[in-house]
Amino acid sequence: MSVPQLPFDAALSQNQLLAVLPREAWERLRPHLEVVELGLGQVLYEPGRTMSHVYFPHTAIVSLLYVLEDGACAEIAVVGYEGLVGVALFMGGDSTPSRAVVQSAGQAVRLPARVLREEFDAAGAVMHLLLRYTQALITQMAQTAVCNRHHTLEQQLCRWLLLSLDRLHGNELVMTQELIANMLGVRREGVTQAAGRLQHAGLIRYSRGHITVLDRAGLEAQVCECYGVVKQECDRLLPPRIAS
Template structure:
């Protein structure tokens, strides 16, 4: 019998003071998020906020041609739908599940009501939003100026920070959509990493074998995003990795 995740497995929820948790937790709804599920499309009214526990959700910008690129990703470090408390109520991006798992869902109005108390949740969410802005800006810079090899390393590191171990299930097509590049480019970049012994890749399953080497091969973008997130949200955004690469 599998053990269902708890709200505390989401680091933002875990960081809230007890009195805020007491007000919010009774209204959280655990939902299963299968791979590829679209939580909302561009322009949709955002009725819920999602706090992932072991799933990873990407925000993608989709062009009229159908081409897409990832704007940012969220895992157990945060939440999807900052528009719920920032007043926007909608977004021009698509929210899609890139790694299957669970999340706790909360009505956007309840989150906004707590935000409007001007207490600890407000300060936490504003710092979290600033961290997301950094991730979004650095992703744009990385996609413009760095090689596919470096972009893939950055992406894998961000994914590993949000997963309980060093393995993930993700096809090359999904990775290509996230990076906004051709699938052939991802195939070539993944092949290089595998030859170097950094990853093991087979049929959509990726296992990171040498994280230090992966960080070495990545561009500076990953380190910048991580450093800023740790400054804004110490012990929340990027908890120490608890897995072994063995």
């Protein structure tokens, strides 16, 4: 099946990084960009394997997971329309110890690794933009580690829901409790109890793998400081979203 052609205006309105590319950089990258559909649970890369492409999500959300030797895993960061998947490609390595898995199905634009690396090595505006995004991503990873160590599971779930919600166009996530447990690196029973408390408080509605956020302000009132730190740093470092 052929990949649909990416309209210029659509690309500008979907991914924050692509949206602010200088015209000359866009013209160099445009012939190599392609739209791809990302399915729920699809693995974009595995630990230690060479990555052939970088992905700029549009409507998809991708989780970066660290996988232990026994197969257990935990989410270290989440990427949506604000960023890209594959920072190792321009930071001096061709692989990472993490796994990238599609958390919410949707579209992304992908670009061959070689093309992005050449643009980055030119040391222009694109390099500075990608470095700012990398700083925001590192902040999210560091704050996730702190949150998992010091805050309650309910607070972690609130943080996870809000970060995911920030990267969606609506207020509904398609995600089973088992997958959430894998993302947070906890037992499913713990997620069931935490989600039940949030639902009892009228903040979310959970049914058959669908989580609907009913009261975002309520979630923000319950979440720990970690969410605010990550959001503030993203807002400071990254360009604002251009409405589609």
